[in-house]
Amino acid sequence: MTKYQKQTRLLAAVDCIIFGFDGQKLNLLVIQRAFEPEINNWSLMGGFIQTDESADEAAVRVLKKLTGLEGVYLEQLYTFADPLRDPVERTISIAYFALIDSNLYKKQLTDEYHAEWFPLEEIPDLIFDHKKMVLMAKENLRYKAALHPILFELLPPMFTIPLLQSLFEEVYETTFDKGNFSRKVISTGLLIKQKEKDKVNSKKGAFYYKLDKKHYKKNFNKFLHFIRNPEGISKTNTSL
Amino acid sequence: MTKYQKQTRLLAAVDCIIFGFDGQKLNLLVIQRAFEPEINNWSLMGGFIQTDESADEAAVRVLKKLTGLEGVYLEQLYTFADPLRDPVERTISIAYFALIDSNLYKKQLTDEYHAEWFPLEEIPDLIFDHKKMVLMAKENLRYKAALHPILFELLPPMFTIPLLQSLFEEVYETTFDKGNFSRKVISTGLLIKQKEKDKVNSKKGAFYYKLDKKHYKKNFNKFLHFIRNPEGISKTNTSL
DNA sequence: ACAAAAGTGTTGCTGGTACACCCATGA
């Protein structure tokens, strides 16, 4: 079979917007770009899609290369295809967003990328259109987390309800009533109570919970409307 | 500036999943492919991204080429990048989904593409991974329409509430109480009542309404949770 | 007059919010 004639070939890359929660703040993992142009400037972790690899596979590879982690929550976000977005040559970028427990990455030692966590409000200038990608990812995180139990992906396997609450409060920049929050989250049936308590953050101690993996997938959509009227969220609304 | 070395260049295309409502059924617009491979087989309308064009621009161009329509609701859906998805040569496809009042397209005469509307339950075999794209678009339509007022894009500028209800019932494959439906849709503040009635479908006649364009954008997110517990909807949940 | 579809009234229930209160424990 012959090739398609007279069409432009171009580069395709993936870029990963990696969110992490350290128990206090929501952070973004960025690296210092290792090659020209914009060498040493802050950038999302990314890479070109290889010949025999799908975009998903490329994103998994890139994420693992940076963090060493596998089995991470990773979702295709949006494809950026402005003809001028990369000054070197035309490159379209398929952006992915990832959620990890940022404590896991701290342990990575071999940091050939000069990676660094930045709190969401203090993100430095990023190359190309990466800032736009981060903004969209942030919106998408709020949007999706109001409807689906994805924020658990940012927590360690065992966590307390007050910790979960502080994560929600961080993401939605608001506060929730602790009593109602606790009841609501337990009523989802997604959590399994543990015997142990966390005594670090209070005298009484708060019980640890684990995610019920079975119910997790089943209730992924039943979680809908967990946050009722999130402010400032919006799904990209493109009427062209 | 030199180019990025030793990377694979590949083709990038857009494909449009075009939904239309004719007052009765929800339909999909497909064409007969005009070139090899798979010539004459059913396919989504698509096209390669040109040198100076973004993906959005390509989608708008492709949609206009087929339907003659501009200003249509069009949204990037997902990017399909499996290395083997096109047997001729590696091509990634950025899928867009579009919503139109299918009566508008009926009037198009110059049909050089042999386009045809198919009811959603009777879609023929499609080339490559186009069936997968349609499935995802269908899910996304249900998902998004439960949260945002996008189904109006499928209706003519003036429509009755019973017509809107039959559209929702078609999309969610269920029925709603007419009284509650009517109150709920009016309470969104998105509709402007007209003086005229549609007398075709009932003796009493049903008032026409128009969309309030100003409130539309403002309430795009306030519409959230319009359908409370839609069955069978799901946002792609990719934990890789 | 009757049938048929549009649209209104009404009631009971669900579930969410606010907030008072009790509980366990370290200092």
Next chain:
DNA sequence: TCATGGGTGTACCAGCAACACTTTTGT
């Protein structure tokens, strides 16, 4: 024993589902 954060009890209220009812008009 007191301060602190974890967790429970409860009363009120909005909004929704169910369904009976009224309205309009062509035949």
